[in-house]
Amino acid sequence: MGRRAGRRWVTYPPNNSYFSDTKPAEESIVLTMAEFEALRxxxxxxxxxxxxxxxxxxxQPTFSRVLERAHQKLTQALIEGKSIKVYGGNYSFRKAFLGYGCLDCNHEWExxxxxxxxxxxxPKCQSDNVYYLVKEII
Ligand SMILES: [Zn+2]
Structure with a gap:
C-alpha cells in the first residue's frame, strides 16, 4: 500500500470532469493532428x-511550440469544460517499414x-537466407 499523497490546494473544481464528443462541434476545442502527435x-x-x-x-524549437499550443488548448478545454476534437492541419502519416533482412550480411532493405x-x-551478398521484415511505428 502506497503512502497517501499530501493535500494539494486547488482553486476550482472542473466545469466538466467527463469529456465526450456529444457536445455541439462549435463548443469543442480543435487539436490539430500535429498537436495530438506531439502530446502522444x-x-x-x-x-x-x-x-x-x-x-x-x-x-526541436518547432516541436516545443506545437507542444505548448497543445497544452494551452487542453488547458482551455479542461477549464471551460469543452469537448476535444482532433483533426486537420498539414500532416501526413508515417509509414511502417516493410521489406527484408539478410541473415548472412545483416543488410536490411525496404x-x-x-x-x-x-x-x-x-541485393548486397546475393544470399537467399532472407527474412521478411516489418518494423512497426512507435
Ligand atoms: Zn546479404
Missing part, C-alpha cells in the same frame, strides 16, 4: 523533445510490396 510522443510514449521532433521531422511468401535474394 512526449507524454504517452515518453520521448524527449529532441527524439519526438525527429519523429515528426521538425526542429520493399513496399514485400510479403512473407515472396522469395527474394539479398
Amino acid at each position: 510522443l512526449k507524454h504517452y510514449i515518453n520521448l524527449n523533445q529532441q527524439d519526438a521532433a525527429k519523429k515528426m521531422v521538425i526542429s 520493399d513496399k510490396h514485400a510479403s512473407k511468401e515472396k522469395k527474394v535474394d539479398c
Whole structure:
C-alpha cells in the first residue's frame, strides 16, 4: 500500500470532469493532428523533445511550440469544460517499414510490396537466407 499523497490546494473544481464528443462541434476545442502527435510522443510514449521532433521531422524549437499550443488548448478545454476534437492541419502519416533482412550480411532493405511468401535474394551478398521484415511505428 502506497503512502497517501499530501493535500494539494486547488482553486476550482472542473466545469466538466467527463469529456465526450456529444457536445455541439462549435463548443469543442480543435487539436490539430500535429498537436495530438506531439502530446502522444512526449507524454504517452515518453520521448524527449529532441527524439519526438525527429519523429515528426521538425526542429526541436518547432516541436516545443506545437507542444505548448497543445497544452494551452487542453488547458482551455479542461477549464471551460469543452469537448476535444482532433483533426486537420498539414500532416501526413508515417509509414511502417516493410521489406527484408539478410541473415548472412545483416543488410536490411525496404520493399513496399514485400510479403512473407515472396522469395527474394539479398541485393548486397546475393544470399537467399532472407527474412521478411516489418518494423512497426512507435
Ligand atoms: Zn546479404
